[in-house]
Each structure stands twice: as C-alpha cells, then as structure tokens.
Amino acid sequence: MKLIDYSIVFGLILMAFFTINDVKIKALNENQMNQIILNNNMDEIVVDGLNAGFLGLKENGEYEVDLKIMSNTIFEEMSLLFYESIDMKSLVWEYINVLLYVEDDGYYTFVDGVWSEKEYFETESHSEKVEIISNLIDESTKGMYLPAYNDGETYKNTIDDNTLIIVYCGYNFKSSKLDLKTGYMSAACIKEVK
DSSP states (O other), rough: OOOOHHHHHHHHHHHHHHHHHHHHHHHHHHHHHHHHHHHHHHHHHHHHHHHEEEEETOOOOOOOOOHHHHHHHOOOHHEEEEEEOOTTTHHHHGGEEEEEESSSSEEEEETTTEEEEOOSSOOHHHHHHHHHHHHHHHOOOOOOOOOBBTTTTTTGGGTTTTTOOOOOEEEEEETTEEEEEEOOOOOOOOOOOO
C-alpha cells in the first residue's frame, strides 16, 4: 500500500470516530434538554395546582387550600403533558414518588389517589420541620437520585410553610422514556405579597 492509501484509511477511521462521538453528544444534549423542558413544565404545573387549590384566607388568617382541587389540577395537566389527554390522570400517579402539602403545623401526603389526614409536627422549629419533611422525601425516594436544578441549591432550602412539593421521575438516557431511577422535585409556596 502506498502512503496515500494509509492516509485514506486513517482519515476514514478518524471520521468514524468523530461521527460516533458527535452522535453521543447530540443524544446527551437531547436528553438534557428533554429533562429541562420536563422540569420547567412540572414547575408550572405545581404552581397551577397550588393556585387552583388556594381558596383564600380563613377568618383566623390561615391559608385555605382545597387539596382535592390542587391534586386534580396537577394530574390533569400532567395527563395532558404525558398523554395529550385529560382522561389519563390515574396513569400519571406512577410517575410520582412524593406529593405532599406542608402547612405551619403539619403536612398531608397523597398516596394512591387519596390525601392523608394531617400529620402534625411535634416541634415549632423550622429546621426540625424541614428535617422531618426531608426524611419523608428520602424514605419515599430510596435509591433515587435527586439532582439540584436551582443553581446547586438543595431541595431542603425549598421547604417552607404552605408549600406543595412533588417528586417525579426523570428521563432515562438509554430508553428516552420516563424512569423512576432519577427523580426531580418541583415545589411552590404560598407567600403573602407585602
């Protein structure tokens, strides 16, 4: 073989290497973009759910929230996002690991289509309440990695009074489908405008 033949073979091998590498980079980029879009949509869904469920202030100054309206709104919008139909609400439950609403004195959890009775905190300390909720999330998401999307801020900084929190599954790079091995969290909080 002549030197030019070796050059052509080497060039073809090099082109194949760069093509394979380019395909991998594009696939990773697509996966990341899909997850960012899902995360942004879920953030909006949680805000919409909290807005729909928020009924106003009670006479004692506490926030009045209808948990059923809130969860129905969330599941309807998730159903539209995942299945393009409002009638698939029960199917989107499988994509949720944790759905809970935190109040000043306790929290509610959503399990199998039903909100639990209020679990009361035995402490007044905000940091201890955060630890209780964080332990509940950790127990419900065993083996699931929860990456931080808010500039590296951990999800514990998101937990406050009157907060709706949802932990849902993410995209699996290899199958391009939703998977419960990686979870993402969205939360929204009712705040008084001053």
